[in-house]
Amino acid sequence: MTSFPAGLTRFRDLLQQRLGWTFADADVGQMEKVLRDRAAAHELSERDYLDRLTGRRWDAELAVLAEELSITETYFFRHSEQFRVVAARVLPERILARSAQRVLRLLSVGCSSGEEAYTLAILATEARPHRDWIVSVVGLDANRRQLRKANAATYSAWSLRETPDRAREKWFRQSPEGYHVSPEITAAAHFMEYNVADDDPQLWQPGRYDVIFCRNLLMYLTPDVVTAVVGRMTRSLDTGGYLFLGHTDSLGSRPEGLEVLHEAGTVFYRRPGAGHQHPPTASRPARPAPVANPAEHYSRAFALMRDDRFADALAAISEPPPAGVREVLLYGVLLAQMGRLDEARAAAHRLIDTGGPHPDGHHLLGVCHELDCADQAVGQYRLAAYLDPAFAMPQLRMGLLARRRGDDRGAAALLRTAQDLMLRESDDRIVLFGGGFSRIALVSLCRTELESCGVPR
Numbered sequence: 001m002t003s004f005p006a007g008l009t010r011f012r013d014l015l016q017q018r019l020g021w022t023f024a025d026a027d028v029g030q031m032e033k034v035l036r037d038r039a040a041a042h043e044l045s046e047r048d049y050l051d052r053l054t055g056r057r058w059d060a061e062l063a064v065l066a067e068e069l070s071i072t073e074t075y076f077f078r079h080s081e082q083f084r085v086v087a088a089r090v091l092p093e094r095i096l097a098r099s100a101q102r103v104l105r106l107l108s109v110g111c112s113s114g115e116e117a118y119t120l121a122i123l124a125t126e127a128r129p130h131r132d133w134i135v136s137v138v139g140l141d142a143n144r145r146q147l148r149k150a151n152a153a154t155y156s157a158w159s160l161r162e163t164p165d166r167a168r169e170k171w172f173r174q175s176p177e178g179y180h181v182s183p184e185i186t187a188a189a190h191f192m193e194y195n196v197a198d199d200d201p202q203l204w205q206p207g208r209y210d211v212i213f214c215r216n217l218l219m220y221l222t223p224d225v226v227t228a229v230v231g232r233m234t235r236s237l238d239t240g241g242y243l244f245l246g247h248t249d250s251l252g253s254r255p256e257g258l259e260v261l262h263e264a265g266t267v268f269y270r271r272p273g274a275g276h277q278h279p280p281t282a283s284r285p286a287r288p289a290p291v292a293n294p295a296e297h298y299s300r301a302f303a304l305m306r307d308d309r310f311a312d313a314l315a316a317i318s319e320p321p322p323a324g325v326r327e328v329l330l331y332g333v334l335l336a337q338m339g340r341l342d343e344a345r346a347a348a349h350r351l352i353d354t355g356g357p358h359p360d361g362h363h364l365l366g367v368c369h370e371l372d373c374a375d376q377a378v379g380q381y382r383l384a385a386y387l388d389p390a391f392a393m394p395q396l397r398m399g400l401l402a403r404r405r406g407d408d409r410g411a412a413a414l415l416r417t418a419q420d421l422m423l424r425e426s427d428d429r430i431v432l433f434g435g436g437f438s439r440i441a442l443v444s445l446c447r448t449e450l451e452s453c454g455v456p457r
Contacts, residue, residue, distance in 0.1 A: 007046050011035045014053050016222050017197075062142075062195070074112045076119050076155070077162045079215070081266045081379070082244050083119060086211065089263065090242045091127040094210040097240050103134040107209045109233070110217035111139030114150025114191065115159055118181050120213065121188040122171050140194040140203075150191045153181040196221065196229050204232040209241055216246030234258055239273030247386050262352075265379045267386055298327050305330070306431050310337045325351060325358075332364050333432050341368045359388040363433060366397060374401055392421035393433040396446065408453040415453070419446035 011031060038061070039049035052058065077083055094104060104124045108117040117139035124135040141147055156178050160168055172179040194200065196217070212233050218226050233243055234257040243258065244266075245251070251269065253260060258269040297317060304313035314334040322331040332347030345368045351361035366380035378401055381394035399414035422443050430439050437445065 007050060008032055008035065010050050011053075014050065074115045075159045075161060076115045077164070077167075078116065078119075079247070079266070080162060081264050082213075082215075082268065083123060085264050085266060085268060086120070086242075086244075087123050087127065090211060091124060093240065094238075094242075095127060095129060095133075097238070098210065102130075102132060103136065104128065104211075105209050106135075106137045106211040107213070107233075107236075108137065108139040109196070109212065109214040109229070111141050111146075111150065111191065112143070113146045113155075113159075114139055114153065114189070115155065116213055116215070117150065117189045117191070118153070118185055120211065121185045122167055125185060125188060135188040137189045138203075139189060139191040140196075141191070142193065142195050144193060147191050147193060150189075153186045154178045155181070197225050199228070199232070204236045206235050207238045207241075208236050210238055211242050211244070212237060213244045214246075214249075215244065216249065218245065218249040230255070234271060237271040239271060241271050243269040243271075245269070247382050250386055250389055253387075262383070265376075265383060267383065297322075298324075298330065301330055301334070302428075302431070305334060305337075308436055310334055314338060329360050329364070330432065332361075333367075336364065336367050344368050359384040359391050359394075360429070360432070362387065363391070363394050363397075366394065367433070370397075370401070374404075377401065390421060390424065391429070392418050392425040392442075393429060395421060396442065399446075399449065403449060403453070412450060412453040415446050415450050419443055419450070422446060 008031060015031075035046055035049070039046045042049060042052075044052065053061065091104070098104060104127075106117075106120045106124060108120060111117045117137050121135060121137040124137065128135060139147075139150060141150075154177055160172065160179055163172075168179075171182045171185055173182065174180075192203075194203070214229070214233060218229070221229065230251065234255075237243060245268075250267075251258065251260075255269060257271060259272045261268055261270055297319075301313045301317035304310075304316055314331070317327060317331050317334065322328045328347055328351055332344045332351070335341075335344035335347060345365060348361045348364040348368065351358045351364075362380045363384040366377040366384065369377035369380060378398055381398045381401075384394040385391055385398070395414050395418035399411045399418055402408075402411035402414060422439060425439065425442075427439075430437075430442070434442055
């Protein structure tokens with residue numbers, strides 16, 4: 001573990017206690033500067049500043065620290081696949097569920113400068129059956145500077161870079177200052193300063209919200225705060241309400257009080273209840289019947305693959321036809337190795353359709369798409385990494401694709417993660433997805449590519 005000066009360690013611990021945020025070693029430089037600057041601004045030594053921060057709640061100073069240390073990158077319709085699901089599936093369901101109340105309530109946690117909250121307001125306003133329906137979107141953030149931008153509702157063209165032309169023309173007015181959000185949309189959105197480490201019973205009323213977005217925030221919070229925030233969000237969703245997280249966040253395959261759904265290349269969550277139970281087994285695709293001695297066939301085929309005897313391995317796993325999850329996965333990987341991509345895709349879909357969200361299945365789809373559509377490949381790799389944050393292979397593949405696009409900065413972050421995860425990657429995944437390379441060779445590949453990005457070892 002990296003050792004830091006005592007004052008900096010104390011500062012980090014205080015930020016974790018007061019804001020619920022966690023910090024990586026790479027954040028040390030910024031933290032050190034903020035500590036030095038804030039102590040000087042109050043004409044205090046760093047020790048006296050930390051003593052004051054340790055004492056009674058110093059809310060004004062915490063707000064400034066949130067401004068200095070929070071990450072604020074966002075734009076309208078960011079990760080459009082999630083908003084497509086909201087428009088096509090989520091809002092029609094919620095409008096039916098709310099037909100008696102005629103109100104839609106949506107929440108954006110960690111809303112930054114407001115683009116996400118306004119995007120939700122646009123979609124809900126367009127979806128409402130009649131103008132007498134109430135659309136209420138609340139945006140929460142600890143950064144006062146960003147909340148001021150949200151309330152100003154004026155944005156640069158860069159913030160609208162993913163906005164569909166139709167929405168830009170209908171809901172924005174251009175002026176020399178930038179693009180102003182329509183008054184009809186700003187009237188639907190309200191912004192609040194909120195520290196996720198604190199509870200607020202009024203904000204988190206049970207069953208209040210139809211949709212909650214909390215994207216790319218949980219990864220910055222301490223485990224205790226993550227547990228508390230997820231619990232609040234789950235309880236405050238109405239029955240049948242939906243939760244969307246960022247691609248960097250995952251609640252696992254069986255989160256308490258939620259069911260996991262996947263559609264249009266993204267994973268999201270729903271609070272189940274009456275009318276929203278899991279589909280009965282009979283309505284799902286039938287699972288293949290088990291075969292005699294499947295372990296024997298798998299072990300033989302896997303050993304052949306380990307020796308790069310792909311054709312022999314494919315023959316061994318194909319007779320009898322593969323039935324279990326790991327057999328179908330090996331079968332699909334071998335098909336991909338042999339260039340039979342359509343059949344490999346079918347095997348990957350079979351995994352996903354019969355077993356729910358399946359990270360290895362999505363990774364296999366990414367491998368199949370690399371030759372014909374790099375964007376679809378990245379989407380599948382991102383989904384695989386989302387479903388299993390410990391899965392090194394999709395991080396590596398995304399890093400290599402980013403290098404191919406010339407995005408060295410993005411590639412470096414992905415390759416660094418891949419390098420760290422590769423040391424703990426399972427032996428089976430090394431064989432299945434390592435392209436014949438050993439673990440040591442894959443780690444070396446990560447390091448070599450990082451050096452090419454200009455990042456030292």
